[in-house]
Amino acid sequence: MRNVAIIGVGYTPVFVSKRKDVNIVEMISEAVDAAFRNTNLTPDDIDSITFGNMQTFEGLNLPHLWAADHISALGKPTIRISTGGTTGMSTLQAAYYQVASGLYDVVMAVTWEKQSEGDSQVGLAGIVMPEVMVMVQNGMDLFGGRGIGGMGGGSTGAASYQATSYLHHSGASPEHIDKMAALERTNASKNPYAHLRKATTVEDIQATPFISWPLRYGHTCPTSDGATVAIVVSEEKAAKLADQAAWINGVACCASDPTTANLIEGQITDPAEQQPARIAAEKAFAMAGIKNPRKEIDMAELYNGFAHQSLMWLEKLGLCKEGEAHKMLDKGALDIDGELPTNASGGVFSTNAIGASAMNRPAECALQIMRKIEGGHQIPKKVRNALAHGWGGLFQYVTVMIISDEPRKA
């Protein structure tokens, strides 16, 4: 396969709850324009476009069709990818494969969500709604099955099962979740493209109410409007078009059964088990030639709708031993200037335009490697290998990318 690099990223100027000043396609075009500005490329340089979001959040079917005129797609190959929370990274991976295969040299990945156009918790409940309707029609007991109960709290209700299980198995305490939340919110305060940008203390987090134990309001992500675009190119084009590049050296994705909504009692998979994370991470490490991830990975951008997940993913992805993540947190290893800076951007936990969320992870890794971070969250040490992670579906999809400062050796 050919080597593939990210040469530039474009964000919408802000990620906020409601962009009332622009409509959907106008908002997406802001990020596309920013990507062109940041790379000094023009639409003519782009060979192909990959496009992703979750269409039920806006109630817009196949939105690439409407967006085509507004993202410089006319006359170009365009493919729409949608895989739930992982959509952003799945869309970037599609761009990766288009370049790696030799089909195209310069591909633009466009990801976005404008959640203010719809109701996100309705959109999320829509994942299991067909099953619930069939159960009602057949006179089945909706609340006897343990799986469905959690969905009563929207995604937080379901995530609380995961958090409880994680705390039980890892030995971490609820206070560790508070601490991770405060760390990431404070990181986000330095990131101009974060949504919740207020320096936050553990006490601030602990003052927020519980939604579903052990998860507090202060442990949950916002719903955001925003878009992120990345431009990926072949090795040959990288030399011609850009003075700096971040290399995509490992790519993997993995699915599992829908873990939280197996509606028949007794078939519930532990939502904190997350086997696909291990499978995907091992594959991505092997592809990138990383033998000892705990030593070789310099930073992590993890998909954490909820604050406990940053700790959980570090363990599941093999960046530390099981039960060790909260100890690393206590040591300060996860700080921006720590040994393994984790979600220096503030994570999904601070900014969640869902279709773009899993794209922001590798985008942040690439910008950290190129030392092009705007705001105050640039990691001081040299970053050689970064791990970007996406998560979605019914707690069931994981994507992983390894972004590095040098191309992989054949």
Next chain:
Amino acid sequence: MDRKVAIVGQAQTKHSEDTGMPRERMLFELVKGLFGQFGMTRHDIDTFVLCSNDFETGRTISNVFEDTPVGAYMKDETKVEADGAWAVMYAATRILSGIYDTALVVANSLGGSEFRPYLIMDYQLNPTYDRQLALINEPSAAAFQARSYMDKYGMTDAYLDMIAARLLRNAARNPNALRAKADATPEYVAGSEYLYEPLRKLHCYPFTDGACVLLLASGEKAKDLTDSPIWIKGLGDSIESYYLGERELFRSPSARLAAERAYKMAGISDPKGQIDVAEVSAKFTHQEPIICEALGLFPEGSGGEVAEKGLSEIDGDMPVCPSGGALGAYPFSAAGAIRVAECFRQLTGSAGEAQVANAGTAVAHGQDGFCAQHNAVIVLTVEEG
């Protein structure tokens, strides 16, 4: 590109108005059947590319419950949300990257028994203006396009009826078709009711439940799996404006660009001479000449003449849609994959009564959007080349 990619096998449901079974079971049985043909298990598949639509399934993230029945759990899996032709192209792209040797495309829709496709297509519209005004919908926009072509080239309704009648006769030779009539005549088509003039019900695709599975493999792997792999030699796609008022609806520049890309990759310089059979996704009858002309199979504006002379019949100069095409069945997320699967059947000589003699090169087409805004073209050959 030094790697090659081939289609090794396909399976389709018997397309229907209502499968009468849950989507998950439909997919499980279809995939299990295909694995059985090759003595494979799910562990022989390197990457699964699913293709379905959230609006049609009525579910956010339409693939969440599809992964288990198709065997994609604990496996590499992704989803294309567009027509199935893009899922086939993405699976081929993944194999060409050198990272995978086998890929399974699983595309499905229950557009017959669940939500009405015309309603779902309305949700493609700009929600502030176009959708609220409710002046256009999928068939009414298609009627504009039909009128545009017919006015431009002086084609009358009678020719539309001839094209539709040919497709319904072809569909009668396709065991999987939902709508078919072995003795369909133009008069029979003209007897159906108007939806939007000049389009009658029998000029439009039927609402269909159905699924299609394709097994793709890299060059060496394909030869291990079968004696008759069908090679994907070219692929391309292109999109044009969403705004109908900015388009010349009587022609399809995006289908032309898609074909140019695919032909260049496949080394096809003379589509008329080099292509033996075409399977195009014409959701409405008048789109068949528009797309065929964009693909260089017939001269511009020749729709009437082609129909009159029978040039696109199964034994004609350039057989188009021997399967009956979209008029026979159109499960919309799967439709483009079905066109590829039908080309595979033709090129492996397994198309039964619909078989085109000596077919060596085929072209498959898929589309999305109002008036075929987004088009994909895939060139398939028997020769490895």
